[in-house]
Amino acid sequence: MTKLREQLIQIQKSNYRKNVKLVRESLGYEAGVARYRKEYLHYLEDYEAISNKTDLIGKASAADVIFHGDYHTLAQSQRSVLRILRELLGKREIVLCLEMFHGSDQKHVDRFMSGELSENAFLDKIDYAKKWPFYWSNWSAIISLCRDNKIPILGINSEINDAKGIRSLRERDAYSAQIISKAFLRNPGKLIYVVDGDLHISPNHLPRNVAQLLALLDEPVKLFIIFQNAETLYWKLCSEGLEEADVLRISENMYCVMNTMPANKIQSYLNWLEYSQDAYFPVHKDWDGNDFEERGAMVHKMVTTLASIFKLELPSDALEKLTIHYPNDLDFMERLYGTPELKGQLRLVRDKIKREEGFLLEYEQSGENKYLIYLANSNINMAAEESCHFLNAVLRGPLKTPLSPLDYFYRNVITECLGFFGSKFLNEKRKAQTENSIRRFLGKVKRGELKGADQETIQVARYILQHFYMQRKTNEAAEFIKKFGPQYKSRSVISRMFSTQLGYMLGNKLYYAVKRGKFSMHRIQEIFRDPFDKPMKAFACYLEVSERVKVVKHVSRL
Template identity: 55%
Template sequence: MSRFRDQLIRFQKKNYWRNLKHVRENLSYNPSLIKYENEYLSYLKTYEEISNKNELVKKVIASDLVYQGDYHTLRQSQRLTLRILRDIHEKRDIILLMEMFHAADQKYVDDFLKGNLTENDFIRKIDYGRKWPFSWQSWSSILYFCKERCIPVIGINSEHGEGLKSIRNRDQYAARVIVKTLLRYPEKLAYVIDGDFHISPNHLPKEVNDLLKLLDNPVRHLIIYQNAENLYWKLCKEDREEADVLKINENSYCVMNTMPANKIQSYLNWLEFSEDAYYPVKREWETEGVEGQGITIQEIIVSIASILEFDLPQNIIEVLSIHYADDYHFIDHIHTIKGIKGKIRLIKEKIIKGEAFLLEYEKDGEPRYLIYLPNSNINMAAEEASHFVNAVLRGPLKKSSDAFDRFYKNVITECLGFFGSKFINEKRKSHSENSIRILLGQIKRGEYLKLDPVIPQTAKYILQHFYLERQTTDQLAFQEKFQSIYESKSSTPTIFSTQLGYILGNKLYYAVKKGKFPLSNVREYLRDPFDDKRKAYYTYLDISERLKQEKAVSQY
């Protein structure tokens, strides 16, 4: 185990156990739920082998019934549903069965999918806030995907009660709905989304199997778990924590798409009625309750600097201000800051697009920093924290009039930001050359119905850039090919350079972690303002060449 990797794992364990401690402090002791949880955990003590996305998708397609576990407060958990549906909807007819809807509200679900109810009316009629008090935004993309492709959605939930008996009653009720669906639509794939604990083989699947045995109607079933913490720590001991899909046994898999600490953090945030720790809904509670217990941007900054073995200037965090999307006076404040008036239009565009950013400026001759986070997730917060560390170490930037240099300086900046963000969430994904080719194929086949045209165009530019890198290092060749893009006033050069930086930063992280690339070099990059003409460009090519053999780590 490399020293750097050892530091990262210790950091993740520290955050995980701290978050778990806070969850336990905020929950009353519930022996019924603990028993139900332990029954679930008994099936996740080990795994059979490392698997991959393709094998999992093949198993899903070959099944009659799939149970996917969901951690309701973790947005990444719902994103997995959407990714799998995208991968299989052209190969199988699907019916989606969801815990988030009560079976008694099926009429309203059908009306919404048929376009007979607006989103607001639908939410009101099903009493969403009371029956399913989780972020609508996390789930709405799944529903609209089904709506656009005429995929039926069926509710399997029922009213809650107290104790273990109530939980088992809900499993039994859901099982009856699932079995009726299987009998009515035997040719379709029944895809069930239910809470993590419910999909344990001795919970909902057992209830379904018992009914199917009575009816002499066996089906091919598959269970998909997500982010089992004990399996992640087991992978760390085996130096295999980069695995994103585990085969538990022939009928069950586990997808690992976030870090254990981040999973628990999402629950702490939900307890605070906030979608994440960096966007407090009730500002007066910022230093109290659960919100104050989760990891903060300031702590992320200190952790990143510590892992990189940097001592930041004393009191530097005190000159950092953090603003959120609910700060309605933010733009007024921006207008009062000297030296950034030329950036107001760009700032407003970023806010409208829901993007995070770091601003650097001076006040009374001293450096000042500002981080803006929209409805941020932990990746955004960690990336801006990394940008802050970079900004402090390299000092004030000189304004460059050369579009070529500005482009590659941004590539390096985004590379370092992505690199540092993976200290907090190693499962964060970037594209790779192969995934971009797949994306363009999906776009061509019409799998993305609503897409900004700048995305496929930028994807093509990235592939062209990689191709040119393999042919030459001559800057004139790149200028001839891309100069009009470097100089464009549109968002294209920013998206283009950011994605190149993300791809490089992702590969750089794993190379450093494996001891294949010196951390000392990364420390030098962080301190370098790259003011010398063409230095950022040649640094990019140098890193790319040295990482040529480093395979992109895919995540599902």
């Protein structure tokens, strides 16, 4: 194990232990629930092999009933469900069973799915906020996919008013099993896809109830279980140097998808407690405390953590020159308009806010360099990326001279590369697009499978593939200018997305190269400090890093 890997794992374990302690303080202890959880963990002590998406989808498409575990406060958990459902479209007819809806509300679910009820009317009729107090936005894409593809949805949750602890959990499983079993019997040949809480999908919980009910009717059924982000397996992978694995085969009919790190998973619950959004900010012990100060302290911690990992020394007063703003900071726009040094960036700011993107602004005021971070939400990736941008901006200093369009474009690419690269050290499971994933995306667009795809995204995808083709063909700047000159000159959204995605993809590969000792930390330090204010320097750096990391294999998006 390299020293860097060991350092990263220790940081992850420290954050995880801290978050688990906070959760225990929040929830208290209930013996029955602890026993129910222990029964679940029994199946997650070991795994048979590292697997992949293709194998998982193949097994899933051959099943009769799928049980997909969900960690309700983690957006990545719901995205995993969405991605697998998309992969199964066209392979099987599907009936989706969701814990988020109660069986007693099925008539309202049916009316909503048929278009008879609006979204707001539906949520009001089922008393969504009370019965399922998790973010509707995390589920809306799944619901839309089902409506667009005529996939029926069944609610499987219930209100167990008198039962508590393990009795409540087991009675809930028994109720859900009846609905799932009826769905299986009434829809011969269709795939019954169940999304339920992590603990419920343990083989000895809900799946066993379903199997027992169908066995009474002499109905054979092939069950398949998809766990997500089992902490026990993640730490085992770390000990084996295999923590980059995305899919594990636990047994013939049980797999585990790994799409976030344990500390981030638990943190999403802590932030749900404080009505945040899948974030990295600590739970508030005092609801009347200064929210901005606590959030700012967490960004400061990210900056100092990254500086420590990269062995970069910040000026002692650097963090004092940084202000951090959020959407609920009502005087943010007034401050921008009242700062003459920022007026030239207002168009960029408005566009970023509209697209719910984070950003860093650098400006000079009264002879001092100042920095402003805006976080559109409290997502860990965004906070980590902008923290790394700040670290980079302080070390390289302000740009003193104008740059050519080519130099400006590739300076942005390097900036985005470092931002993504740094964010991976705080969330290794963050994924970037790959050349193959972009080819698959454009293939689906061409076949008419993604009719709602954003035209800007499609154009950027084409530019990226053309750029990679040019990289294989030549390293002459004149050839790149001939091909991409208009994009280099443009300050449009498409041009910015183009440079950002090139940077993300390079940063993703760079992370794995550094982690595996294939790219020196000394060179990383040089890139962080380089202002890239000389002609052709950023372009040359991009080509150099691209060439050095091109053979690095990394995890693809599930």
